[in-house]
Amino acid sequence: MSIRLPAVTVVGSINIDIIATTDRLPTAGETIGDGVLHQQPGGKGANQAVAAARLGGSARMIGAVGDDASGRLMLASLSGAGVDATDVAVLHGDATGTALIVVDRDGENQIVVCPGANSRFSLEGVEFGPEETVLCQLEVGLPVVLEAARRSSGFFVLNAAPAMDLPADLLERCDLVIVNETEYELIPALAEAKLVAVTYGKDGSAMFEHGHRVAEAPASAVTVANTIGAGDAFCAALVLALRVGLSYARALAVANAVGADAVGDPSSQPALALLEEYVARTAGAGVAGR
Structure with missing residues (x-):
């Protein structure tokens, strides 16, 4: 089976x-x-x-690095993974x-986290296409996220991490919010959001519409090596x-399988x-809901 994946633009942090x-x-x-x-x-x-690029999607990165060795390394790493890094700004005087x-x-x-250049970039000169899926997180300044939400007209996703109070107009704009169970508890306004995916670690994940649980999928058993990038891989996979x-x-089952590979x-x-391999792998997954 061959799946044609959408273009995803990520607005966020580069570290x-x-x-x-130990x-x-x-x-x-x-x-x-x-x-x-x-x-x-x-x-x-x-x-x-x-993660979006490695899953086979067309991925574009919008963010910033410093004019330093770390910044050059990050740009080379993004490009080497198949990510379009044309719109990553290089900020002089800031550290990556x-x-x-x-x-x-x-x-x-x-x-x-020491944000460095992540806290100073803007979306000046950046364009979003009408069919472009935009994925943001909260490791960059909230004004940048709000601007991305305002300027993009396609499917807009917010990974609300790290947890913070979110403006009502931002939540209203989100077609999907992705959080872990702790973040879901720390952001009470998410109970009113139109669509929220919540991860529960070894207990899988669930989807909520306006606070009502409408779907769930179990986690895959796995030996944990590193949990740092697992949530990010889950986000990319769920969106795609x-x-x-x-x-x-x-979709939750597929994202759980990707997250399991990541940890x-x-x-x-x-x-x-x-x-498409994760789609095939989860064909018999014990999922519930629509």
């Missing part, structure tokens, strides 16, 4: 992830030795754009966004699955199969 892997996470004031350090491309926006991450042997993590016409329940990969931008 370099500096990761220390046996366990430190407590407050504690120093832990014997860590292993490495760095890799990251940022919720970049992760989602790369950086995430400092500690990951334990079970894949749990602690993260501190819904836009090709899959039902809510089936089994140590990278924040994991290797993924094409979306």
Whole structure:
């Protein structure tokens, strides 16, 4: 089966992830030795754009990096993954966004994000096509997200992470909001949103219309290597699955399968199969709802 996937434009953050892997996470004031350090491309926006491209979609990234070595590395990484990075701004005088991450042997993590260039870019000169699906997160300034919502006329998706209070007009514009269970609890206004997908980790995911649970799908069993990019891979997959016409329940199942592959990969931008393979893999999934 061959599926023609839509064009997705991601407006969001681009970071370099500096990761220390340890046996366990430190407590407050504690120093832990014997860590292993490495760095890799990251940022919720970049992760989602790369996931969309690796799933076989046409992905465009709108964001910013600094005029530094990390920025050049991020641009090369996006292009190498098949993402159109033409509209990624290079901001002189700003550092590329950086995430400092500690990951334990079970894949749990602690993260501190230094936004750098992510906090200063604008959408000046950027155009959105009428059929373009736009996916945003909240690791960039809220004014940029509001502007993207105002200027785009196609399917608009917000991954409301990290959680914060959201303006009513932004929620009204969203065709879909994606959050995890903690974010869903922290943003009470989501109970009135038209369509919200909520992830529950090992308990799968569900879809809500105006606060009513209308579909759900179980999670896939997997050995966890790294949870950092799993939610971003889920977001990209869910958007693509819904836009090709899959039902809510089936789209959730597909996105769960993609997320499972992502947590089994140590990278924040994991290797993924094409979306059509996940569609075939979940043909007999125990989903409920429409």
